[in-house]
Amino acid sequence: MGETEAKAEFPFDINPMYEGERVRKSGMYVELGGVNKPGFELVLFEPDPAKINDGEVTLIGPDIEDMEEGGLYAYAMIYRVSGEELEKDLEAVIERRDHEYQGYIQGYMHLNQRAEIWVRISKDAVKKGLKSLKQIGEATISLFKAELPFIEKMEATYITDEETVIQKLEEANQIYEARDVRSRGLHDEDVDEFYQCSLCQSFAPTNVCVVTPDRTALCGAMSWFDSRAAARVDPEGPNAAIPKGECIDPIGGEYTGVNEAAVKLSSGEYDSIKLHSFLEKPHTSCGCFEVAGFYIPEVDGIGWVNRGSKVSETPIGLPFSTVAGSVGGGKQVRGFLGIGIQYFYSPKFIQYDGGWRRVVWMASDLKERVGDAIPEEMKDLIATEENAKDIEELSVFLESVNHPVVNGVTREVDGTKITEGWTKKEEEVAPAAVAAAVPVDKGLAQVPMTQVMASGAPLKLIFKDANISIGKLIIKRKGEK
Numbered sequence: 003m004g005e006t007e008a009k010a011e012f013p014f015d016i017n018p019m020y021e022g023e024r025v026r027k028s029g030m031y032v033e034l035g036g037v038n039k040p041g042f043e044l045v046l047f048e049p050d051p052a053k054i055n056d057g058e059v060t061l062i063g064p065d066i067e068d069m070e071e072g073g074l075y076a077y078a079m080i081y082r083v084s085g086e087e088l089e090k091d092l093e094a095v096i097e098r099r100d101h102e103y104q105g106y107i108q109g110y111m112h113l114n115q116r117a118e119i120w121v122r123i124s125k126d127a128v129k130k131g132l133k134s135l136k137q138i139g140e141a142t143i144s145l146f147k148a149e150l151p152f153i154e155k156m157e158a159t160y161i162t163d164e165e166t167v168i169q170k171l172e173e174a175n176q177i178y179e180a181r182d183v184r185s186r187g188l189h190d191e192d193v194d195e196f197y198q199c200s201l202c203q204s205f206a207p208t209n210v211c212v213v214t215p216d217r218t219a220l221c222g223a224m225s226w227f228d229s230r231a232a233a234r235v236d237p238e239g240p241n242a243a244i245p246k247g248e249c250i251d252p253i254g255g256e257y258t259g260v261n262e263a264a265v266k267l268s269s270g271e272y273d274s275i276k277l278h279s280f281l282e283k284p285h286t287s288c289g290c291f292e293v294a295g296f297y298i299p300e301v302d303g304i305g306w307v308n309r310g311s312k313v314s315e316t317p318i319g320l321p322f323s324t325v326a327g328s329v330g331g332g333k334q335v336r337g338f339l340g341i342g343i344q345y346f347y348s349p350k351f352i353q354y355d356g357g358w359r360r361v362v363w364m365a366s367d368l369k370e371r372v373g374d375a376i377p378e379e380m381k382d383l384i385a386t387e388e389n390a391k392d393i394e395e396l397s398v399f400l401e402s403v404n405h406p407v408v409n410g411v412t413r414e415v416d417g418t419k420i421t422e423g424w425t426k427k428e429e430e431v432a433p434a435a436v437a438a439a440v441p442v443d444k445g446l447a448q449v450p451m452t453q454v455m456a457s458g459a460p461l462k463l464i465f466k467d468a469n470i471s472i473g474k475l476i477i478k479r480k481g482e483k
């Protein structure tokens with residue numbers, strides 16, 4: 003990707019080195035979108051170039067200079083694009099690049115995608131002369147056109163008027179939904195290639211994003227169709243085909259081609275990934291996932307909480323932000339997983355670990371949102387914060403509804419019983435193994451220690467408010483006796 007020069011008229015620097023720059027609350031002039039206000043970004047393909055006023059930015063609502071310092075505002079960015087090589091499939095691809103290119107703007111933080119966008123403008127940027135969102139829009143359009151030459155004409159409408167954002171958001175949600183539905187008819191076994199995406203490696207260098215028909219990107223912004231279109235039109239860009247190779251494990255979704263891509267993309271950090279597994283060789287997670295999953299060893303089940311959830315705490319005592327901290331960073335973390343909302347609709351949804359039969363808890367707003375993806379027989383068996391606020395309440399609930407985890411989960415796809423259930427566990431598991439499975443601190447080390455140690459993954463221990471006295475501490479190099 004070529005270096006992009008800041009235009010002389012912009013009062014801010016534009017450079018890829020600002021990608022990943024964070025604007026903290028203390029240094030923030032205003033916040034747009036995020037969890038407090040509605041927001042979205044949308045790219046629309048216009049087949050008739052005459053209908054695009056190239057380079058024009060329209061603003062509906064208050065501009066930066068009219069905003070109160072420290073204020074929170076709604077925000078929508080709608081781009082219309084045309085070009086001979088363009089097609090509708092590329093809308094989502096171009097839309098996802100908004101995150102990348104706006105990240106080049108100094109003092110402007112852009113996070114997430116679709117209706118989850120979260121933007122902050124820094125006080126420093128305003129001090130240096132950033133007065134108008136039109137300046138941001140013009141800079142963004144010039145970046146898009148410089149980096150993606152197949153965009154011949156582009157115009158933008160930015161909206162900060164909250165009522166208009168809410169109204170337009172409904173239309174945007176219908177467009178996102180139509181894109182997602184299209185992907186649901188195609189499956190991993192129907193194609194010869196998957197696609198990699200390295201867009202988030204700027205802040206999560208070992209992240210390995212693999213997009214398949216049955217596993218939409220964890221950011222939710224790239225389906226297999228979108229990735230294919232991106233690879234075709236921008237072969238030097240972040241999306242490239244991964245030949246599937248041989249299928250090593252059809253249930254876990256492990257392919258030789260994906261494993262080779264994992265080695266390459268993570269610079270050797272990971273050598274294998276099971277696309278449809280939660281606990282063994284899981285997919286890595288950068289920071290953009292729409293939903294974070296967490297294993298709860300006490301009940302041998304899995305919980306899910308979404309970004310922007312109204313639920314302040316999961317039953318492991320942590321909010322989304324803290325769970326997300328354990329999931330993200332481009333790591334393969336056993337016991338935690340970041341996914342896109344669409345993955346709940348996949349027939350291969352964590353099928354290696356029992357799929358929906360292993361799900362014990364969901365934030366109520368998430369459960370409601372993906373209600374039509376949950377198998378009928380599981381709907382009443384999955385707790386929300388209304389049934390269980392902590393692990394004790396969760397255990398009581400699961401027993402009362404006779405959730406599959408209580409007596410052991412049988413994997414639907416091959417009929418294999420993959421967990422023993424609680425009763426058997428209590429009877430048969432040796433005391434030492436039980437002790438090892440006890441969390442170090444409620445919610446902070448929820449994966450059994452034996453599993454973590456066996457995985458060979460780096461081990462991170464966090465002690466909260468702890469008084470520790472150590473008689474002797476021995477640290478050895480790996481392999482040293």
Ligand code: SF4
Nearest residue numbers: 199201202211219221
């Ligand atoms: S989360 Fe993955 S698919 Fe989405 S933009 Fe980042 S690297 Fe690409």
